[in-house]
Each structure stands twice: as C-alpha cells, then as structure tokens.
Amino acid sequence: MNHPVIQGNKWHKLRFNLQYAKSQGMQTLITFGGAYSNHIAATAAAGKAFGFKTVGIIRGEELAKRPQNWSPTLQTAYANGMRFQFIDRQTYRLKNTQDFLKQLQHHHPHSLMLPEGGSNERAMLGFQSVIEQLHQQCPGWSHLFTAVGTGGTLAGLAKMAALNQPSHRQRLLGVATLNQADFLQKTIRQLSGFQSHTDQHKQVIWQLLTQYSGGGYAKTTDACLADQHWFEGTFGILLDPIYTNKMVHGFLEEMRQQRIPPNAKVILYHSGGLQGRSEEDGQNNSVKTD
Numbered sequence: 277m278n279h280p281v282i283q284g285n286k287w288h289k290l291r292f293n294l295q296y297a298k299s300q301g302m303q304t305l306i307t308f309g310g311a312y313s314n315h316i317a318a319t320a321a322a323g324k325a326f327g328f329k330t331v332g333i334i335r336g337e338e339l340a341k342r343p344q345n346w347s348p349t350l351q352t353a354y355a356n357g358m359r360f361q362f363i364d365r366q367t368y369r370l371k372n373t374q375d376f377l378k379q380l381q382h383h384h385p386h387s388l389m390l391p392e393g394g395s396n397e398r399a400m401l402g403f404q405s406v407i408e409q410l411h412q413q414c415p416g417w418s419h420l421f422t423a424v425g426t427g428g429t430l431a432g433l434a435k436m437a438a439l440n441q442p443s444h445r446q447r448l449l450g451v452a453t454l455n456q457a458d459f460l461q462k463t464i465r466q467l468s469g470f471q472s473h474t475d476q477h478k479q480v481i482w483q484l485l486t487q488y489s490g491g492g493y494a495k496t497t498d499a500c501l502a503d504q505h506w507f508e509g510t511f512g513i514l515l516d517p518i519y520t521n522k523m524v525h526g527f528l529e530e531m532r533q534q535r536i537p538p539n540a541k542v543i544l545y546h547s548g549g550l551q552g553r554s555e556e557d558g559q560n561n562s563v564k565t566d
C-alpha cells in the first residue's frame with residue numbers, strides 16, 4: 277500500500293538507494309530482472325516519481341523485437357519510462373561480474389546500478405523502520421513469516437530485528453519461492469551480517485524454508501491455491517501469485533505440522549506484489565469469496 281506500483285518490500289529496498297543516488301547527483305538507475313519482476317516495475321515507477329532515467333537489463337533476448345509478448349509488468353515499466361536491454365540467459369548469468377558491470381557503467385555514466393531484486397547493503401536500511409513499526413503494532417511478536425526471492429527482505433528484517441536487541445527470542449522464517457533455494461543462504465548471511473543462529477545476542481534466528489516453493493518460481497500447487505483462496509476469502513486481504521501466496525501456504529503448513537508453539541505471536545509480512553496479479557487474472561484485483 278506504499279504506492280500502486282512501488283509496493284511493499286520493493287519500496288523499502290529502494291528508499292535509501294534513491295536517496296544515495298540523489299545525493300551523488302546520479303541521473304540513471306540501472307537494474308536487472310526477468311519479465312515478471314516486481315522490482316523492475318518498482319524501479320521504473322520510482323524513477324518516474326523521483327526524476328531518474330531507468331534502464332532495465334531483462335533476461336530473455338527473444339523479447340527484444342516482440343513488444344506484443346511483453347508481460348504487463350514490462351509494459352507498465354516501459355510506460356513509466358524504463359528503457360530495456362534484453363539479454364540472453366547465459367549473458368544474464370554474468371550480470372554480477374566485474375567485467376559486465378564495468379561495461380555497463382561505461383555505457384551509462386552517472387548511474388546507480390542496483391542488483392537483481394534491489395537487494396544490496398543500502399536496501400537493508402529500509403527495514404529498520406519496518407521493524408520499528410512491527411514492534412509498535414505487534415509488541416512481543418515471536419515469529420515472522422516473509423516470502424523470499426533474492427533473500428534481501430529476509431536479511432533486512434533479520435538484521436534490523438537483531439539490532440533492535442529484543443528481550444525474547446524472535447524467529448524470522450523465509451518461505452523460498454524458487455526451487456533449490458539453499459544457495460541463497462550465503463547472500464542472506466552476508467546481507468544480514470549473521471548466520472542463522474549467531475547474531476550477537478542470539479535472540480534473533482532466521483531460517484530459510486525451502487519446501488514450500490511449489491514446483492518453482494511463479495509456479496503453484498493446488499494446495500497452495502486452496503490456502504490462498506481460503507486466506508483471501510476469510511480475511512479479505514489479497515495475495516500475489518508469486519510470493520505472498522507461498523508465504524501464507526508455508527505458514528499454514530507449519531501450523532498444521534504443529535511447528536508453531538501455541539503461545540507464539542506470529543506476523544505474516546505482506547510484502548506487496550499485487551501489481552503482479554494482473555498477469556494472472558486480467559486486471560481482476562477484486563477479492564474472490566466463496
């Protein structure tokens with residue numbers, strides 16, 4: 277609800293990056309993503325709102341000459357002024373290498389490069405106020421569920437929760453939306469600054485749950501869909517088809533398996549992403565109840 281397009285966690289990850297880019301007099305934001313990336317949509321909208329040019333390096337060279345095949349996410353980003361460079365999947369894998377980044381910087385001077393998903397050190401800072409708000413609104417919370425794509429959000433929430441030095445144990449559970457997401461442990465460790473069990477005060481624990489990815493990124497299962505419809509119908513809160521649906525499904529599964537103690541105070545962090553619903557059901561953003 278931060279903004280129609282700069283939603284949820286994407287705004288928090290962008291805020292301090294935008295501030296930095298302004299303070300350095302940079303004119304352009306360059307970032308990376310797939311055709312359905314909420315971060316691409318958010319960066320384009322943020323560029324428009326705050327006066328930056330935006331460039332999206334998009335995975336999938338086949339889209340270059342076929343704007344009619346662009347996802348609604350890409351179309352919205354384009355309408356918000358983002359210009360695209362489409363690259364093949366192999367080249368896309370090089371996106372974090374020094375050579376690749378140097379070349380990009382050369383072509384786009386005075387620009388800030390944001391990694392895929394916007395998950396960098398500066399993005400972590402955005403979660404400080406989120407943790408403060410959670411602390412005020414849900415004092416004494418013990419568990420927090422969040423969806424995981426690149427891991428930046430889980431890392432930011434864990435980092436800021438630990439800095440807050442809670443007086444009791446807090447568990448942050450990240451529901452991975454990609455298959456075989458264990459490789460993200462390293463990123464989460466780096467960005468949060470601690471291993472899951474070793475924050476300085478040993479009060480904050482983060483954990484990556486990899487068993488609820490439901491067949492992989494942007495794929496879903498009947499069980500996940502059923503939980504999504506139940507949740508939306510019961511609470512009147514919409515979920516997105518890639519992230520928050522799996523987060524809720526993961527939470528309900530953990531409940532069913534009695535992994536959440538009875539006295540727990542659980543937060544389900546709605547990280548946004550509703551702009552992605554138009555991909556699925558043709559602009560139909562109304563709550564479905566049965």
Ligand SMILES: *Cc1c(COP(=O)(O)O)cnc(C)c1O
Pocket residue numbers: 284285286314315393395423424425426427428429430516519520547548549550
């Ligand atoms: C991008 C996104 C995530 C994943 O965030 P990461 O920081 O990449 O792990 C979760 N939820 C929504 C709605 C998103 O758009």
